[in-house]
Amino acid sequence: MPSPEPEAALVVDLGAVVSNYRLIGDAQGGVPAAAVVKDDAYGLGATAVATALSAAGCETFVVARPEEGAVLRTQIAAPRIIVLNGPRQQDLALFREHRLLPVLNSLDQIALWRTEAGKAGGPSPAALHVDTGMNRLGLAESEVQRLEDAPDLVNGIVFDLVISHLACADDPGNPMNEAQRARFDAVLARLAPTIGRPARSLANSSGIFLGPAFHYDLTRPGVALYGVNPLPGQPNPMRQPVSIRAEVLQVRDVDAGTTVGYGAAHRVAGPRQIATIPVGYANGLWRALGGRLEAKVAGLRVPVVGRISMDLTTIDVTEVPPGQVRPGTVVELVGDVTPVDRIAEMAGTIGYEVLTSLGHRLPRRYIETGA
Numbered sequence: 001m002p003s004p005e006p007e008a009a010l011v012v013d014l015g016a017v018v019s020n021y022r023l024i025g026d027a028q029g030g031v032p033a034a035a036v037v038k039d040d041a042y043g044l045g046a047t048a049v050a051t052a053l054s055a056a057g058c059e060t061f062v063v064a065r066p067e068e069g070a071v072l073r074t075q076i077a078a079p080r081i082i083v084l085n086g087p088r089q090q091d092l093a094l095f096r097e098h099r100l101l102p103v104l105n106s107l108d109q110i111a112l113w114r115t116e117a118g119k120a121g122g123p124s125p126a127a128l129h130v131d132t133g134m135n136r137l138g139l140a141e142s143e144v145q146r147l148e149d150a151p152d153l154v155n156g157i158v159f160d161l162v163i164s165h166l167a168c169a170d171d172p173g174n175p176m177n178e179a180q181r182a183r184f185d186a187v188l189a190r191l192a193p194t195i196g197r198p199a200r201s202l203a204n205s206s207g208i209f210l211g212p213a214f215h216y217d218l219t220r221p222g223v224a225l226y227g228v229n230p231l232p233g234q235p236n237p238m239r240q241p242v243s244i245r246a247e248v249l250q251v252r253d254v255d256a257g258t259t260v261g262y263g264a265a266h267r268v269a270g271p272r273q274i275a276t277i278p279v280g281y282a283n284g285l286w287r288a289l290g291g292r293l294e295a296k297v298a299g300l301r302v303p304v305v306g307r308i309s310m311d312l313t314t315i316d317v318t319e320v321p322p323g324q325v326r327p328g329t330v331v332e333l334v335g336d337v338t339p340v341d342r343i344a345e346m347a348g349t350i351g352y353e354v355l356t357s358l359g360h361r362l363p364r365r366y367i368e369t370g371a
């Protein structure tokens with residue numbers, strides 16, 4: 001009988017995402033969290049994730065580009081959608097139509113948003129980004145100075161929020177964290193006569209775990225919601241919402257001394273049983289993981305062997321009791337069997353890249369276990 005499910009899918013447990021959101025809420029005792037769902041919620045699917053978090057009480061969502069915000073606005077009743085990259089001239093209509101809150105990252109964006117405020121005929125809300133050490137987005141020192149000297153540059157704009165972003169939050173001992181926090185406070189004090197005292201936001205996932213001094217009025221967790229450890233080097237408090245499930249295509253017995261896969265890279269010493277599953281590097285399962293990953297089948301951990309092909313991967317199921325692995329048997333990769341962080345370590349990257357790599361290349365299937 002044909003399976004109703006795809007042969008290989010990214011399974012996203014929305015219950016685990018909600019549970020991670022609640023754990024973060026507990027860690028910051030009453031301070032609200034804005035869920036960062038940029039890049040399609042790091043590959044997990046922004047609409048599904050935001051819908052689940054919205055039902056769990058999340059009132060602010062953060063995206064990178066206005067197009068993402070526009071889609072979200074039509075799909076969930078979120079009171080507030082923040083757009084990190086801010087507006088360009090050609091985006092203004094999108095911001096207006098979908099009531100998106102732009103982050104203004106430069107004096108140019110402030111000037112652009114003022115023209116929008118002029119057209120709207122009333123004050124236009126925005127968020128302001130001040131740089132405290134990333135040198136990526138946000139007002140530079142010279143621009144802060146300019147605003148102090150010429151407060152009318154923001155006429156017509158009401159600032160609902162001021163943000164900055166930490167460069168080293170995943171390294172709690174790094175003096176950069178405290179330096180950025182002090183600089184944030186100093187800039188807020190200097191700008192108060194110009195922009196008033198809007199709500200303040202500094203912490204990403206790891207920043208939240210630096211302690212209450214970093215929480216301010218709103219935090220912006222992203223990756224921890226999706227299972228990446230915000231506390232590198234310590235036990236991961238987050239649940240793993242992402243796994244890959246793939247159905248076995250074929251099982252074969254291989255003779256002692258023969259090899260499996262490209263490059264004849266895996267030679268078996270004794271007779272082994274090999275199962276082939278339909279997921280490979282074209283689905284974001286990097287070739288560099290070949291020979292290092294583990295899979296779970298019939299409740300047992302088994303090694304991934306040989307090279308990962310474009311659409312296929314081979315696993316050694318010899319240790320699984322006879323008859324328990326057949327075409328159609330479900331194999332699990334990634335997640336509880338091998339956490340996203342562990343995969344990142346194997347591939348020399350970070351969990352963020354594992355998630356975005358997998359999430360965009362496999363069909364997604366949503367489940368919801370107890371939050």
Ligand SMILES: *Cc1c(COP(=O)(O)O)cnc(C)c1O
Binds near residue numbers: 220
């Ligand atoms: C991506 C991003 C976040 C979320 O960071 P995580 O490390 O994923 O929690 C927060 N704030 C800004 C400005 C970002 O760009």
